[in-house]
Each structure stands twice: as structure tokens, then as C-alpha cells.
Amino acid sequence: MGTHLPSTEFDGTAVDDQREADAEAVMGEPAAQMVQLLGPDGKLGADPVFSDYADKLTPEHLRGLYADMAAIRRFDVEATALQRQGQLALWVPLTGQEAAQIGSGRASQPQDYIFPTYREHGVALTRNVDLAELLRQFRGVSNGGWNPRDTNFHLYTLVLAAQTLHAVGYAMGIQRDQKFAAAANGAGKQPDAAVIAYFGDGASSEGDVHESMVFASSYKAPVVFFCQNNHWAISVPTNVQTRVPLSNRAKGYGFPGIRVDGNDVIAVHAVTEWALEHARQGKGPVLIEAFTYRVGAHTTADDPTKYRQSAEEDAWRAKDPLARLEKYLRAEGLADDTFFAKVKADGDELAAYVRRTAHDIENPDIRQAFAKVYKEAHPLVAEELAWFEEYSAGFAGEEESAGHAAKAGH
Amino acid sequence: MTLNKFNLPDVGEGLTEAEIVSWKVKPGDAVAINDVICEIETAKSIVELPSPFAGTVNELLVPEGVTVDVGTAIISVSDEVSGDPTPADVRAPQAPVAADVPVAPDVPAQPLYGKLSRDAADEALADGAAAATSNAPLVGSGPKADAVKRRPRKTSPATAVTANAPEVEPVQPRTPAAVSANPAAVVDNRPTIGGTITGLVNRVLAKPPVRKIARDLGIDLADVVATGSRGEVTREDLVSYQAQRDAELDKADGFWGKVGKPQDQRVERIPVKGVRKATAKAMVESAFAAPHVSIFVDVDASRTMEFVKRLKASRDFEGIKVSPLLILAKAVIWAAARNPSVNAAWVDNEGSDTAEIHVKHYMNLGIAAATPRGLMVPNIKNAQDLSLKELALALNNLAVTARAGKTQPAEMQGGTLTITNIGALGIDTGTPIINPGEVAIVAFGTIKQKPWVLDGEVIPRWITTLGGSFDHRVVDGDLSARFMADVAAILEEPALLLD
Numbered sequence: 001m002g003t004h005l006p007s008t009e010f011d012g013t014a015v016d017d018q019r020e021a022d023a024e025a026v027m028g029e030p031a032a033q034m035v036q037l038l039g040p041d042g043k044l045g046a047d048p049v050f051s052d053y054a055d056k057l058t059p060e061h062l063r064g065l066y067a068d069m070a071a072i073r074r075f076d077v078e079a080t081a082l083q084r085q086g087q088l089a090l091w092v093p094l095t096g097q098e099a100a101q102i103g104s105g106r107a108s109q110p111q112d113y114i115f116p117t118y119r120e121h122g123v124a125l126t127r128n129v130d131l132a133e134l135l136r137q138f139r140g141v142s143n144g145g146w147n148p149r150d151t152n153f154h155l156y157t158l159v160l161a162a163q164t165l166h167a168v169g170y171a172m173g174i175q176r177d178q179k180f181a182a183a184a185n186g187a188g189k190q191p192d193a194a195v196i197a198y199f200g201d202g203a204s205s206e207g208d209v210h211e212s213m214v215f216a217s218s219y220k221a222p223v224v225f226f227c228q229n230n231h232w233a234i235s236v237p238t239n240v241q242t243r244v245p246l247s248n249r250a251k252g253y254g255f256p257g258i259r260v261d262g263n264d265v266i267a268v269h270a271v272t273e274w275a276l277e278h279a280r281q282g283k284g285p286v287l288i289e290a291f292t293y294r295v296g297a298h299t300t301a302d303d304p305t306k307y308r309q310s311a312e313e314d315a316w317r318a319k320d321p322l323a324r325l326e327k328y329l330r331a332e333g334l335a336d337d338t339f340f341a342k343v344k345a346d347g348d349e350l351a352a353y354v355r356r357t358a359h360d361i362e363n364p365d366i367r368q369a370f371a372k373v374y375k376e377a378h379p380l381v382a383e384e385l386a387w388f389e390e391y392s393a394g395f396a397g398e399e400e401s402a403g404h405a406a407k408a409g410h
Numbered sequence: 411m412t413l414n415k416f417n418l419p420d421v422g423e424g425l426t427e428a429e430i431v432s433w434k435v436k437p438g439d440a441v442a443i444n445d446v447i448c449e450i451e452t453a454k455s456i457v458e459l460p461s462p463f464a465g466t467v468n469e470l471l472v473p474e475g476v477t478v479d480v481g482t483a484i485i486s487v488s489d490e491v492s493g494d495p496t497p498a499d500v501r502a503p504q505a506p507v508a509a510d511v512p513v514a515p516d517v518p519a520q521p522l523y524g525k526l527s528r529d530a531a532d533e534a535l536a537d538g539a540a541a542a543t544s545n546a547p548l549v550g551s552g553p554k555a556d557a558v559k560r561r562p563r564k565t566s567p568a569t570a571v572t573a574n575a576p577e578v579e580p581v582q583p584r585t586p587a588a589v590s591a592n593p594a595a596v597v598d599n600r601p602t603i604g605g606t607i608t609g610l611v612n613r614v615l616a617k618p619p620v621r622k623i624a625r626d627l628g629i630d631l632a633d634v635v636a637t638g639s640r641g642e643v644t645r646e647d648l649v650s651y652q653a654q655r656d657a658e659l660d661k662a663d664g665f666w667g668k669v670g671k672p673q674d675q676r677v678e679r680i681p682v683k684g685v686r687k688a689t690a691k692a693m694v695e696s697a698f699a700a701p702h703v704s705i706f707v708d709v710d711a712s713r714t715m716e717f718v719k720r721l722k723a724s725r726d727f728e729g730i731k732v733s734p735l736l737i738l739a740k741a742v743i744w745a746a747a748r749n750p751s752v753n754a755a756w757v758d759n760e761g762s763d764t765a766e767i768h769v770k771h772y773m774n775l776g777i778a779a780a781t782p783r784g785l786m787v788p789n790i791k792n793a794q795d796l797s798l799k800e801l802a803l804a805l806n807n808l809a810v811t812a813r814a815g816k817t818q819p820a821e822m823q824g825g826t827l828t829i830t831n832i833g834a835l836g837i838d839t840g841t842p843i844i845n846p847g848e849v850a851i852v853a854f855g856t857i858k859q860k861p862w863v864l865d866g867e868v869i870p871r872w873i874t875t876l877g878g879s880f881d882h883r884v885v886d887g888d889l890s891a892r893f894m895a896d897v898a899a900i901l902e903e904p905a906l907l908l909d
Contacts, residue, residue, distance in 0.1 A: 067522035086419025303455025
């Protein structure tokens with residue numbers, strides 16, 4: 001038997017200049033400076049720039065951030081269970097990334113426009129997307145599930161990093177709308193808006209991210225690149241993706257890059273609020289690297305025990321975003337058992353609602369597919385629909401034949 | 411009472427089957443929604459399945475250790491709950507919160523987290539029971555494979571149960587990992603939930619490409635010393651393990667495997683293909699089609715050894731490898747000319763009961779060679795026309811080409827007579843099997859010093875044994891004997907070649 005082995009994409013990673021890997025030799029101890037306000041011990045620290053933003057958060061806000069994070073975590077558990085019960089084709093769990101998503105989502109304004117990946121369930125919650133609607137795509141009965149115009153929360157994008165281009169294009173559109181309004185002496189002027197493009201450490205290696213950052217920088221587009229570095233691109237660790245902190249890459253494009261503790265909801269909120277203001281004021285894009293961790297699997301079709309050790313997961317659980325905020329709220333006397341019991345009850349109620357709704361989701365009528373090809377009636381589509389109706393009607397006079405076909409066709 | 415059946419879902423993307431590793435419930439147990447009922451292993455991972463129903467377990471429909479197709483009903487749950495009439499949509503109450511807190515029901519409806527449209531909620535509540543019975547899982551993504559059944563997975567003997575066994579032992583001895591996997595964990599709200607998505611069994615860490623290589627090489631990752639930065643098995647670990655394993659194989663120490671390993675796991679299965687398959691086919695054909703007769707003769711090859719020694723020293727043969735095989739080859743060619751029937755083929759006439767013997771008035775001398783690709787028998791075309799030196803060169807080229815594994819098919823076709831040099835491996839003699847299409851083969855045994863009686867005295871001489879197998883349809887005993895005697899005569903006195 002020969003010893004010839006095929007080469008893999010991991011060849012040559014064991015070289016000396018592996019700075020980021022060295023820094024993360026103990027995962028989660030970044031060498032790069034990282035903005036952190038609320039530590040894992042539940043103590044609130046200070047930052048020369050971002051403490052001012054954190055101070056704006058009232059106790060009511062903080063309780064709200066906690067309730068959001070708890071709700072989305074409970075939702076995540078329920079959706080995972082629904083997948084295991086055969087009700088969803090796939091689920092993409094977010095557990096561990098609640099602070100990064102809730103903190104950034106809550107920092108956005110209604111007029112801002114959000115481009116998510118496929119894991120931003122927490123951001124969806126902050127944008128008032130009906131979470132039960134969110135399941136439609138994962139059940140395979142819809143290409144979207146909600147109307148992005150209602151919430152300024154774009155449809156999930158499954159093609160890695162493609163949404164960063166869409167986001168920069170949208171941001172450049174906002175710029176042009178503003179110029180147009182200014183030329184018309186403020187007629188039809190909208191409140192200043194910015195765009196957030198979410199992506200992950202894995203997607204950061206895609207060419208789309210490079211192109212979008214080049215354009216965003218050149219045109220000073222009002223866009224915030226929000227990278228959740230959750231340390232694992234399926235089975236590929238971050239230190240294989242990059243040899244420098246991802247936030248450092250912004251320098252190369254000529255705009256600010258900030259690494260923030262992605263498990264610190266207060267810091268994430270503060271940094272994102274700052275970045276959105278920066279963008280809305282026409283100062284150009286910002287890259288935020290939220291340093292966090294995907295505690296669960298990449299998707300329900302993934303098994304992380306095959307490529308990482310539970311000790312690493314445990315180390316990150318010790319930095320849990322909910323636990324540290326609970327410590328802080330209790331220590332400061334801002335929330336009591338009644339509050340946490342109510343949060344839990346709300347979570348269970350949300351889960352029950354999602355479960356009911358998921359069971360009730362109807363398979364769509366295939367005619368919907370014809371109706372949505374073009375905005376206006378189109379002769380070719382009409383011809384194809386007519387052919388389909390004729391074909392369906394050809395089945396032994398069954399009244400329901402079209403319905404059957406519709407079910408099979410989705 | 412309604413019986414709800416839970417069909418095995420596709421928990422990955424496009425999986426078609428899974429094995430029930432262990433049941434976490436038994437008939438009669440009360441289950442709530444999302445209680446873990448069993449652990450299954452798919453081609454991708456081990457996962458826990460949460461119950462979609464609340465009620466009482468009626469029957470486990472698939473025993474542990476059995477692999478079933480996606481869509482197969484695995485458990486039935488009756489909706490009767492003894493004592494606890496929890497609605498299907500609410501999970502069994504837990505009490506991590508202090509009991510004296512007036513909890514949920516009386517608190518105003520508005521949740522603390524972001525707003526949600528609640529319009530449909532109450533309506534949907536009424537459908538709760540109906541929803542719970544709509545149990546057909548959406549087994550969506552992957553195309554349901556045809557009736558193709560994959561080989562069932564190996565199961566440990568302890569859990570080998572017939573597929574139709576009506577009931578399973580409710581309390582199976584569980585693996586330590588299964589015991590430590592607290593079933594409550596999945597319905598626990600503590601921030602550890604993410605981990606329960608995946609199997610809780612601790613296994614060897616390795617990236618998927620490394621796993622694939624290990625699988626291809628037949629290496630059990632658990633046997634490999636891991637040096638990765640996170641304790642994972644790396645590609646380099648595999649390479650060094652493989653090198654070590656090869657070395658061990660050489661030593662043959664590891665050949666018998668670990669002590670106590672069952673014998674049925676100690677059988678190495680090697681697919682028969684390529685050269686091995688061709689060799690096997692040719693040998694069976696030859697052995698069963700041609701009635702073999704084998705004869706042997708001991709020869710004093712001392713003069714051959716001297717002759718070889720002189721040739722090596724001669725300027726004419728400088729740089730050319732000379733061995734006793736060269737003399738034997740020349741001897742075989744010489745002897746064949748004197749006994750032409752050994753250089754022939756038996757040819758059955760198509761469609762009739764008649765046959766012909768084709769005597770070849772040329773010698774395509776085959777040399778059996780062990781090559782990296784297996785046994786090859788390339789031949790030297792028109793060997794009868796070659797001088798001793800040319801024959802030496804031809805033998806060299808043939809050996810070099812064969813050892814490099816570069817022998818071309820044409821070089822192996824059209825052979826008329828074959829020599830197999832088993833002496834090179836230190837063997838005295840053997841009964842070779844005739845190369846198909848020929849009628850004779852000569853086995854050249856090892857040449858070593860032995861006591862030999864010469865003129866009434868025992869003296870050490872260089873002795874070898876020649877073996878020959880002949881197709882008795884063509885070559886009778888006396889002819890084969892004369893041919894072998896001629897070959898032996900040359901080895902005893904190479905000067906006869908000058909004849």
C-alpha cells in the first residue's frame with residue numbers, strides 16, 4: 001500500500017507567520033485590541049469612545065436586550081427540535097451569537113436597511129419579523145417568507161457573501177436618493193439611513209466581500225460591514241481563514257475596522273450605533289468584527305464533535321452573553337426573579353406559537369410561482385400556465401388534480 | 411385515545427436512513443413535547459430526536475441497533491397523559507425558578523422581547539390538537555432514494571435483534587456516553603443548549619478531508635496519535651501512522667492484530683482485480699485445460715557458474731548484467747530446436763471436435779517476472795536469432811521494464827515457451843503452470859553448493875534443480891525428458907552451445 005495522500009486545503013498552515021493562529025492558540029483570547037464593556041464576570045468596564053454610547057442604555061433597554069436574547073435562544077431550541085421532528089428541512093442555529101445579533105439589530109433605526117446571511121434570526125427579531133414566517137424558507141415552502149419592505153430586513157441570502165454586494169449597491173442608492181433630495185431643496189427628504197451587511201468569518205474569504213469593500217470605500221457608501229466571527233466556517237477554523245485579525249482588513253480598504261466582544265451585547269450595541277452614525281453622516285463604511293462563537297452546529301446537518309473538542313465549547317460557554325448580562329442586571333438590582341421568570345414564560349409562549357404556526361404552514365399553490373415571475377402579465381408565462389392547467393386537467397377528471405400537482409411541485 | 415406515530419425524519423440534508431442507537435423512553439413512559447426519545451446515527455452524525463407529541467409511549471416500533479429508512483414509523487405515542495393534562499404545545503413544566511414567584515399565566519400578555527404579530531395565535535391554539543396529529547414529517551430536501559438498500563451498519567453483537575422483534579428490552583445497558591447524556595438537557599433552558607444539537611458522544615477529532623483519507627486508507631482514527639493544535643488528528647499524523655503501520659507490516663508483528671479481536675474481524679478482504687484477476691483466470695484456464703506433467707532433474711551447474719564468471723570479466727560483456735539465467739535461456743532455445751514439439755501450441759478448431767498442434771519455428775521466450783503490478787510474462791521476440799550478448803541485453807531490458815511496471819501488453823503477447831526463475835527467490839524447484847497458449851515451461855531453481863558425487867568422491871559442486879511442466883496433449887513423457895536432459899546438458903557443459 002502506497003503512502004501517497006491527496007493534498008488538502010489545510011496544507012501549509014503550520015508556518016511560522018501564523019500570527020492570528022498564535023493569538024488564538026487559546027481560542028477566544030484575541031491579541032488584537034477588542035472593545036469590551038461587559039465582561040464575562042458581569043462587571044461593566046469603560047471605554048473612552050464607546051462608554052458614552054453605552055451610558056445611553058436605560059435599565060429598561062438593558063432588560064429588553066436580555067429578553068430579546070433569551071427569546072431568540074428559546075426560539076432557536078424550538079426550531080432545532082422542529083427540524084429533528086421532520087417539520088423543517090434544515091435549521092441554522094444561532095446559539096452563542098445572541099449578543100452580536102440583538103446588540104447590532106437593536107442599534108439600527110427603522111429607516112436603516114439590513115442584509116442578513118441565513119443565521120440572523122436575532123436581528124430578524126429586532127426588526128419585528130414574525131419568527132414563525134422565518135421558518136417558511138427552512139420548511140421549503142417559500143423562497144423568502146416575509147416582505148422585506150415591511151421591516152427593511154432583507155430576505156435571507158444563502159449564497160455566501162453575495163449580500164455584501166447587494167448591501168453596498170443599496171447604500172449607494174441611498175446616497176443618490178439623498179443627493180436627489182438635496183438638489184430638489186429637500187423635497188421628499190428621508191431621514192438619513194445606512195445599511196448593515198451581515199456576513200461571517202468564512203464568507204470573509206469570498207471575493208464578493210473584497211469587491212463590496214472596495215466599492216463601499218471608493219464611494220463612501222453608508223454601509224456597516226458586520227462580520228460575526230464565530231470561529232468556525234463549518235469545520236474550518238478562523239485561523240485557517242485569516243492570518244491577521246479580520247477587523248485589520250478594513251485598513252487595507254481605507255476605512256475603520258473595529259473588533260468588538262461579540263458576546264457583550266452592550267459593547268456590540270455601542271459600537272454598531274457609532275458605526276451607523278458614522279455611515280449616516282456620510283463618513284463612509286465601517287467594518288465591525290464581532291468576536292463570538294457558534295456554540296452549536298453549523299446547521300442541523302452538521303456534527304461539530306467531529307472537528308472540535310468540547311473543552312473549546314465549554315471555554316466559550318463560560319463567556320455566555322446571557323449569563324453575563326443576567327449577572328450584571330441582578331448585581332445592579334435592575335432585574336429580579338419575577339423578571340427572569342416572565343422572560344422564560346415569554347420564551348415558552350413564543351416557542352409554542354412558532355410550533356403551532358409551523359404545523360399549520362400550507363404548501364403553496366404552484367400558480368404562485370407563475371404569478372411572481374414578472375411584475376406584470378407576460379405572454380410566455382401565461383402560455384406556460386395555460387399548458388400547465390391543461391396538463392393538470394388531463395388527469396382522469398379529478399377535481400383536485402391541480403392541487404395534487406401543486407403539492408408535488410413545490 | 412389517539413395513537414400518534416412518529417416517522418423517522420431526514421435530520422440531515424438528503425439522508426435516506428438512520429440507525430436507532432438507543433431508546434431513551436420505554437412503553438408506558440409519559441413524554442412531553444421535545445423530550446428526547448431516542449438517539450439515532452446517520453451517515454453524518456449521532457443526533458437525539460425530540461418527541462413531537464405529548465402523551466404516553468405506546469410502543470417502540472424499531473429496536474435498537476436496527477437501521478431503517480427515512481419515513482419509517484419508529485414510535486407510537488398515545489395522547490392520553492396520566493395525571494398531567496398539559497396541552498400539546500406547552501412543554502412539561504420545569505422549576506428552575508423559585509416556586510413562590512407568581513409566574514406567567516397572570517402576567518399581562520405583552521412579552522418583554524420585541525413585538526410579534528399575535529393575531530393568529532389564539533386561533534391557532536384551537537388547532538393545537540389537530541396540529542399534533544398531523545404527524546407526517548416533511549421529509550423534504552433529499553430525493554427519496556429508490557428501493558436501493560445500503561448495507562446495514564455493523565452493530566455490536568449485544569444489540570443484534572431481529573428487525574421484526576415486537577418489543578425491545580426496555581432497559582438496555584447503555585454506553586457510558588449514553589448514560590452521561592442527560593435527556594433533560596435538551597429541554598433545559600440553560601445556555602448550554604447548543605451542544606445538545608449534536609451528538610454527545612465524544613469521538614476523535616479530525617477535519618473531514620482527514621477523515622476521508624483515513625477511511626480510504628482503512629485507518630481507524632482512534633488508533634492515531636493526534637498532534638493537532640486542538641487535539642485533532644492531522645493529515646501529517648495520518649502519514650506518520652501509515653508509515654509506521656507499513657513498517658509494522660514489514661516486521662509482520664502487527665499482522666495477527668490485537669489479542670482478543672474476534673476472528674471475523676481479522677479477515678482482510680482484497681478485491682481481485684487487474685493483474686491478479688488476469689493471472690488467476692489464465693492459471694485456472696491453463697491448469698484445467700492442459701493436462702500437466704512435471705519432471706525434475708538435478709544438474710551440476712558448476713561449469714555454468716565458471717562460464718558466467720568469465721563472461722562477466724570479459725571486455726565484450728562489460729557493463730552487461732550476466733547471470734546463469736542467460737545460459738539457461740540459451741540452453742532452452744538450443745534444446746527446443748532439437749525437440750521442436752515443446753515450442754508449440756494446442757489449438758482447438760472452432761465449431762468442430764478437431765484440433766491442431768502449431769509448432770512454432772521461432773522462439774518468443776517468455777520470462778515470468780514479479781513486478782509492482784503483479785506477475786507478468788513478457789517475452790523476447792525471435793530469441794533464436796540473438797547472440798549471447800544480444801540475449802543478455804534483451805533479458806536486461808525486459809527485467810528493467812518489468813520492474814518499473816512499464817511492460818506493454820504487446821510485449822506479453824505471442825509467447826511460445828516460458829522460463830520462471832524461482833531460484834532468484836532461493837527456491838529449489840516447483841511445478842510451474844504453463845502460460846496459456848504454450849505447452850512447456852521451465853522452472854529454474856536456485857544454484858547452491860551441495861555435496862556431489864564425482865568419480866566416486868563427494869565434493870562440493872554448484873547444483874541446481876530444473877523443473878518443467880508440459881502439456882501432455884502435445885508433449886509426451888519421453889519428449890519432455892529429452893528436452894529437459896538437453897537443457898541440463900548445456901548447464902553442465904555450456905561449451906556444447908558452440909556445437
